[in-house]
Amino acid sequence: MSARSLVLWDIDRTLVYVGEIDRRVYRDAFAQVVGRPAERLPARGTGVTMPLAVRQFLRENGVPELEVDTLAEQVVKRLPTLLTERVAEMRDEGQVMPGAVGALQAVRRAAGLVPTVVTGNLRPNAEIKVRTFGLDAYLETSIGAFASDDSHRPALVAVAQRRAAQKYRTEFTVANTVIIGDSLEDVRTGHDGGARVIAVASGTTTAEELAAAEADVVLSDLQDVDLLLGSIAGLVS
Incomplete structure (x- = not known):
């Protein structure tokens, strides 16, 4: 694994579900x-x-x-x-996705991993969601990228990479950047934006559809922390 690697979490249906x-x-x-x-x-x-x-x-x-x-x-x-x-x-109506807290904690503790978000939410909305469910402690949202930055989601990868580079004095590229998300849009964001993709079949897209879209790794959920960390290491090493 390189000295530092950037982990870009999607929010909705990857970390939390807010219902209607x-x-x-x-x-x-x-x-x-x-x-x-x-x-x-x-x-x-x-x-x-x-x-x-x-x-x-x-x-x-x-x-x-x-x-x-x-x-x-x-x-x-x-x-x-x-x-x-x-x-x-x-x-009251929403929930943290299965395994999300343990996964966030593990990534946060892992040496060399820098966890933030890349999301289709506006920045205020993203911060409200993660704060409401107590997940903000595990994410460096100050270096994340949001729909407020650019409505073209693949462009957000470079925004987060640039912000992380300024903070950590490290160049972040496709070689040391991983997106974790649940949708085909997350897969496209990685492919077009410059990141490897761990897709989680926790949303409306099936594991088969995520694999067909050529996600680098497909997981059924976030409950196996060792598998998640191993997948990240395999993509950025």
Whole structure:
């Protein structure tokens, strides 16, 4: 294993599951901005960044294309506040994914591993989620990358690598960067952005689909900590 390696955790359905909370937040923001109820809600578990998901959400609910960009900005601005208002619901209805705490603890303790996040969430939303479930102690979110940084998810790998490099005075490349996520979008982010990929079949995408997308490693869940650490070591050594 190289001196330091960057571990980029996805959040939703990899570390936590928040049930219908995100979709309720989208619904609330739509009603506030557009002035009518949304008839169709965003798809679950796609891994698409929030700004892109909001634009598609507006289109699917009949917002004219000429208004999409302007209204999307207004919706996105409301998402952190609206999520904050639903923290109690998220705590009651959501859950930490099986094995996530042990996996986070193990990666945090492992010599040379630098754990942060690369996520389709806006930064405030990501921080609210990990803090609500007590996972923030295991993640260096200050060097993470978020949809607030770029709506094109593969671009977020370089953002996190750059931030980590500034802090640790280490060059992070595909040779020492690993994404851990549950969706096809996580796999694409690694392939296109410059990271190896450990896919976890804990979301809406099956292990077979993740393997077909050419994730470097596919795990059924995060409960086998030794297997996870061994997989990381095998990818960055």
